[in-house]
Amino acid sequence: MKLLELKSDNFFPRFRAAEILNVELLSVNSHRFAEFLWRSIGDGAPQDRSDWNASTWQSHLANPGHYFYTASVDADPVGCFELVRASSLMLVKPTLVTISGLGLIPEFQADGLGPVLLTKAVEKALALGTTTVNVSVSAQLTPAMLSICKQQGFTLVS
16 A cells, blocks of 8 residues: 555646536445445555455445535546545644545546546545545555645645
8 A cells, every 4th residue: 555645735637627527425324326426436446355245345334424425427437536635643743645446437537538537536535624634545655646636736645
């Protein structure tokens, strides 16, 4: 697992993200859709959840520190991301949100949506009041993904 970090004052958003991609927070009742998206992004998912049942997904989506978003273009699902807010009891930094499971369904990966999805995820994280955003990516961090993250202000920390 690789970790990249962004300080809010270093964020360089991808312009027109709101015009291209729609993101919506999924509810507990959308657990089957969340599971579909998580499995669809494949290697973008940092955690294997193949053994999760409906109850586990519902509990996860109901957790007040987790926010699972679906991304769509023209009402078609194209990917997802999850935000995990650090518990106030465990804070090392004043506020911290980690972007996890950021990914696109394979047929949309070559459409230039990666930078837009990252922008939307960071915007949602900053809206939670954080000053620091981390993104956890698989150990097979591609040069293209690293470049996208760096262009938006992230630095590699581990």
